[in-house]
Amino acid sequence: MSELDPTLDRAYRTVLDRNPGEAEFHQAVREVLDSLNRVVAARPEYAAGSIIERLCEPERQLMFRVPWTDDKGNVHINRGFRVEFNSALGPYKGGLRFHPTVNLGIVKFLGFEQIFKNALTGLPIGGGKGGSDFDPKGRSDAEIMRFCQSFMTELYRHIGEYTDVPAGDIGVGGREIGYLFGQYKRITNRYESGVLTGKGLAYGGSQVRTEATGYGTVFFTREMLATKNRSLSGRRVIVSGSGNVAIYAAQKATQLGAQVVACSDSGGYVVDEDGLDLDLLKQIKEVERGRLTDYAAQRPNATHHAEGSVWSVPCEIALPCATQNELHAEDAKSLVANGVLAVAEGANMPCTPDAVAIFADNDVLFAPGKAANAGGVATSALEMQQNASRDSWHFSHTEERLDQIMIDLHDRCATAADTFGEPGNYVAGANISSFVQVADAMLALGVI
Numbered sequence: 001m002s003e004l005d006p007t008l009d010r011a012y013r014t015v016l017d018r019n020p021g022e023a024e025f026h027q028a029v030r031e032v033l034d035s036l037n038r039v040v041a042a043r044p045e046y047a048a049g050s051i052i053e054r055l056c057e058p059e060r061q062l063m064f065r066v067p068w069t070d071d072k073g074n075v076h077i078n079r080g081f082r083v084e085f086n087s088a089l090g091p092y093k094g095g096l097r098f099h100p101t102v103n104l105g106i107v108k109f110l111g112f113e114q115i116f117k118n119a120l121t122g123l124p125i126g127g128g129k130g131g132s133d134f135d136p137k138g139r140s141d142a143e144i145m146r147f148c149q150s151f152m153t154e155l156y157r158h159i160g161e162y163t164d165v166p167a168g169d170i171g172v173g174g175r176e177i178g179y180l181f182g183q184y185k186r187i188t189n190r191y192e193s194g195v196l197t198g199k200g201l202a203y204g205g206s207q208v209r210t211e212a213t214g215y216g217t218v219f220f221t222r223e224m225l226a227t228k229n230r231s232l233s234g235r236r237v238i239v240s241g242s243g244n245v246a247i248y249a250a251q252k253a254t255q256l257g258a259q260v261v262a263c264s265d266s267g268g269y270v271v272d273e274d275g276l277d278l279d280l281l282k283q284i285k286e287v288e289r290g291r292l293t294d295y296a297a298q299r300p301n302a303t304h305h306a307e308g309s310v311w312s313v314p315c316e317i318a319l320p321c322a323t324q325n326e327l328h329a330e331d332a333k334s335l336v337a338n339g340v341l342a343v344a345e346g347a348n349m350p351c352t353p354d355a356v357a358i359f360a361d362n363d364v365l366f367a368p369g370k371a372a373n374a375g376g377v378a379t380s381a382l383e384m385q386q387n388a389s390r391d392s393w394h395f396s397h398t399e400e401r402l403d404q405i406m407i408d409l410h411d412r413c414a415t416a417a418d419t420f421g422e423p424g425n426y427v428a429g430a431n432i433s434s435f436v437q438v439a440d441a442m443l444a445l446g447v448i
C-alpha cells in the first residue's frame with residue numbers, strides 16, 4: 001500500500017467510518033485509491049467536485065426479505081440485495097450472486113469494482129451488483145425456481161432496460177436467469193428482453209455470453225504475453241474454480257495451444273497431467289452439478305487433493321477463477337518459486353493485496369479482475385445491443401467483437417500505465433483509465 005494523497009486519504013477514512021466491518025469493500029476502495037495519487041494531483045477539479053467521496057457512496061442500496069418454501073413445505077427467509085452504485089456512464093449493470101457468504105459488504109465491493117470494470121469495456125454501462133445469502137447447493141430445480149420468483153417479486157420494481165440490468169455471477173447461471181426473467185415478464189406483462197443478460201439462446205440471449213468471461217480472461221492474457229514477445233502456445237496453465245469462468249478460460253487456453261493441468265472446487269483440487277478433459281468437466285459441473293472427486297474417479301491419470309492449495313502445482317500461467325481472496329501471499333510465493341510468468345484474475349479480486357505485491361516485486365505480469373474478467377459484462381452489453389435492435393448475431397461475429405474489446409481494453413490499460421509513469425502496471429493502468437472516464441462523466445453531469 002502506498003501513502004495516499006490527503007484528498008484520497010480523507011475519502012478513504014470516510015469510507016472506513018461509514019461502512020464499518022465491510023472489509024472487502026474497504027479493500028476494493030483502497031486498491032483503486034492507491035493508484036490515483038498522480039491523477040488527483042494533475043486534475044484538481046476532481047477534488048473540487050468531491051468526485052472520490054461521491055464515487056465511494058452508492059447511489060442507492062436496496063435490501064429486502066426473500067421468503068420461499070422448500071420441497072418439504074418449510075418456509076425459509078433469505079436476504080436480497082441490489083446496490084446501484086454508479087450510473088454516470090449508463091444504466092447500472094452487474095451480476096447477482098447467490099452464495100451463503102453474500103452480505104452488504106460483499107455486494108458493495110463487487111458493485112464498486114463493477115463501476116471501473118464496466119467503464120474499461122468502453123461500452124455505455126454503469127455499475128451495480130446484487131444477490132442473496134441463499135445457498136443453492138443441494139436445492140431442487142423447483143426450490144431454485146421458487147426462490148428466484150420470490151427474489152424477483154421484490155427486485156422487479158427497481159430494474160429495467162434503462163435503469164438497472166442484472167445478470168449472473170456465482171450461483172446464478174442460465175437456469176436462474178430464466179426463472180428470474182419469467183417472473184419479471186409475468187409481473188410486468190412486458191417482454192423487456194434488455195432487463196436481464198445471460199439469458200438463454202431460446203429467448204433473447206447472446207451467443208458467447210456463457211463463454212465470455214473465461215474467453216476474455218485468456219484474450220487479455222494473450223495480449224499481456226505478447227508485450228513480452230511470448231504466447232500461450234505450449235504453456236502450462238492452472239485455473240482455480242470449476243464454474244463457468246474456469247471452464248471457459250480452460251477451453252480458450254487449450255484452443256490457443258496451452259495445456260491446462262489443474263482446477264479446483266470447494267472440496268479440493270485435481271491435477272490431470274494429460275490436460276483437463278473439458279467435456280467431462282462440463283458434464284460433471286454443468287449437467288450433473290457434481291464434484292471434482294467425480295472427475296478424478298473417471299480419469300486414470302488424474303489425482304484429487306482434498307488438502308492444500310492448487311497454487312502449489314507448478315505452472316507458467318495462473319488464472320484464479322474461483323472467488324475473492326482465494327490466492328494468498330504463500331500461494332504467490334510458491335507460484336513465483338515455480339517460475340510463473342503471468343497471473344490474470346478471472347474472478348473478482350481473487351488475489352490478496354500481499355499476493356499482488358509479490359507478483360509486482362518479481363516482475364510477474366499481473367492482470368487485475370476489473371480488466372481481465374471484463375469480457376463477461378462486455379458481452380452482456382453486446383446482448384443488450386442485440387435486444388435493443390431485436391437482432392441476434394452469430395457465434396463467430398460475437399466472439400470477434402469480444403476479442404477486439406479485450407484487445408482495446410488491454411491497450412487502454414497499458415497506455416494509461418505508461419502515461420502516468422507506471423509502464424507494465426496493469427493495476428494502475430486499469431484503475432486510472434476507468435477512473436478518469438467515470439470522473440469526467442460525473443463532472444459533466446453536475447452535482448447529482
Ligand code: GLU
Pocket residue numbers: 093094095096117165166167168169170197348373374376377378380
Ligand atoms: N458477474 C459478472 C461480473 O462480475 C457479469 C456481470 C454482467 O454481465 O452484468 O462482471
